[in-house]
Amino acid sequence: MIAKTFSRGIHPEDRKERTQDLPIRTGHVPKTIILPLQQHAGRACEALVARGDQVLVGQKIADSDAQIAAPIHSSVSGKVKAIEPRLHCSGIKITSIVIESDGEQSTVDYKKPSVDPSPQEIRALVREAGVVGLGGAAFPTHVKINPPQGTNVDSVIVNGCECEPFLTGDYRLMLEESASIVDGLKLLKTAVGAERGYIGIETNKPDAIEVITGATLGDNDIEVVPLEAKYPQGAEKQLIMAVLNRVVPVRALPSAVGALVQNVETTIAISRAVRAGEPLMTKVLTVSGGGIINTANLRVQIGTPIADVISACGGLRDGVAQIILGGPMMGTALTGLEAPVVKATSGILALTGQEIINRDIQPCIKCGRCVEVCPMGLQPSRLGNLVEFEILDEFEDNDIMDCVECGSCAFICPSRRPLVQYIKLGKYMLAQKGRKRKTASIK
Ligand code: SF4
Numbered sequence: 001m002i003a004k005t006f007s008r009g010i011h012p013e014d015r016k017e018r019t020q021d022l023p024i025r026t027g028h029v030p031k032t033i034i035l036p037l038q039q040h041a042g043r044a045c046e047a048l049v050a051r052g053d054q055v056l057v058g059q060k061i062a063d064s065d066a067q068i069a070a071p072i073h074s075s076v077s078g079k080v081k082a083i084e085p086r087l088h089c090s091g092i093k094i095t096s097i098v099i100e101s102d103g104e105q106s107t108v109d110y111k112k113p114s115v116d117p118s119p120q121e122i123r124a125l126v127r128e129a130g131v132v133g134l135g136g137a138a139f140p141t142h143v144k145i146n147p148p149q150g151t152n153v154d155s156v157i158v159n160g161c162e163c164e165p166f167l168t169g170d171y172r173l174m175l176e177e178s179a180s181i182v183d184g185l186k187l188l189k190t191a192v193g194a195e196r197g198y199i200g201i202e203t204n205k206p207d208a209i210e211v212i213t214g215a216t217l218g219d220n221d222i223e224v225v226p227l228e229a230k231y232p233q234g235a236e237k238q239l240i241m242a243v244l245n246r247v248v249p250v251r252a253l254p255s256a257v258g259a260l261v262q263n264v265e266t267t268i269a270i271s272r273a274v275r276a277g278e279p280l281m282t283k284v285l286t287v288s289g290g291g292i293i294n295t296a297n298l299r300v301q302i303g304t305p306i307a308d309v310i311s312a313c314g315g316l317r318d319g320v321a322q323i324i325l326g327g328p329m330m331g332t333a334l335t336g337l338e339a340p341v342v343k344a345t346s347g348i349l350a351l352t353g354q355e356i357i358n359r360d361i362q363p364c365i366k367c368g369r370c371v372e373v374c375p376m377g378l379q380p381s382r383l384g385n386l387v388e389f390e391i392l393d394e395f396e397d398n399d400i401m402d403c404v405e406c407g408s409c410a411f412i413c414p415s416r417r418p419l420v421q422y423i424k425l426g427k428y429m430l431a432q433k434g435r436k437r438k439t440a441s442i443k
């Protein structure tokens with residue numbers, strides 16, 4: 001099997017053995033769900049319900065008229081208990097709709113599916129279902145599948161890499177829901193008018209390659225592409241390079257090179273939205289790490305408190321050093337177990353002291369290893385120094401905005417430099433500087 005890939009990158013231990021062979025199981029319906037009004041990139045939604053209202057499963061309870069936003073639906077039937085600020089997994093409090101479940105799971109009647117939908121119908125159904133990029137970015141999908149005028153998207157790539165260590169939800173979905181993935185890919189091709197579809201899967205998932213290849217038999221315009229198991233193989237620009245051998249220019253979108261990328265779970269959500277009119281209400285999570293008693297791939301209601309998910313997995317062992325939402329490379333540390341699962345949550349990892357990287361920060365020894373692995377061809381050590389010493393004027397010349405925050409540089413750094421944190425801070429400082437400039441020019 002010839003595996004394609006991109007240049008540079010790293011080979012962290014994949015640590016997927018605890019959950020890769022566990023079929024997805026469905027968690028219990030929680031007593032209470034918490035739905036933050038901001039679960040996507042773009043403007044926050046506004047509540048369409050009030051305290052005391054009865055709601056059904058699948059009922060739209062929040063929306064926005066902004067172009068970049070996606071509606072939110074209730075994943076339980078029950079009563080709106082409160083609309084108030086609640087802890088979000090980002091660590092800040094966000095206005096959220098709190099719903100107490102009645103245990104009935106009474107559902108709204110979904111809109112009748114369209115047999116042969118037009119591109120406009122697909123976009124409308126995807127928007128109405130509140131689908132966003134479920135690989136972590138949470139960008140509203142109806143916007144992403146409506147490329148800018150004048151661009152010709154000829155290729156759609158489904159990202160089946162799941163290159164983050166520990167995470168196995170997409171892998172299980174490829175084994176268990178292959179028909180929906182292929183259907184979602186066909187709908188995506190129709191939506192953007194693409195001629196070719198690709199499903200990129202790393203070669204450390206040979207059974208997924210086999211199952212998906214079987215599901216695409218007879219579809220001559222869809223190709224399964226085996227990819228080298230390497231991090232960050234699933235990053236959009238790296239995936240496009242590996243599959244299509246096209247370079248997305250600095251600060252440009254994939255549509256600039258005729259490509260559209262969607263992750264596995266988003267592709268399934270698109271199929272459900274269009275074929276069944278079903279809104280996005282559940283998420284498949286990998287719950288893993290040495291601190292979890294019964295590791296699992298679990299389908300849970302969006303809005304379920306993290307504490308409930310951990311309870312459904314038998315609870316925590318002694319000695320948990322850190323709980324991370326997402327994978328260990330790009331995930332974020334959890335600040336409170338009361339925060340809920342949101343649309344972009346892909347995993348909950350309870351890591352022990354042996355599983356987390358020792359962050360005893362030392363000075364840079366100028367070894368150049370971070371430069372050797374950076375998939376974007378950046379100089380992470382230099383970017384880190386510019387931020388540390390606040391040399392803002394030199395940022396723009398160093399493509400800091402092109403950093404995909406993959407964490408490869410920090411992973412490889414023998415001095416344990418917090419390079420990604422520096423770079424994120426640098427981006428924030430640049431944004432602040434831009435805002436100040438704008439304000440000054442208005443005055
Ligand atoms: S500089 Fe950014 S893109 Fe490059 S390795 Fe570091 S985090 Fe990844």
Ligand code: SF4
Binds near residue numbers: 363364369370414
């Ligand atoms: S890997 Fe770490 S020590 Fe080596 S050059 Fe980069 S920042 Fe410096």
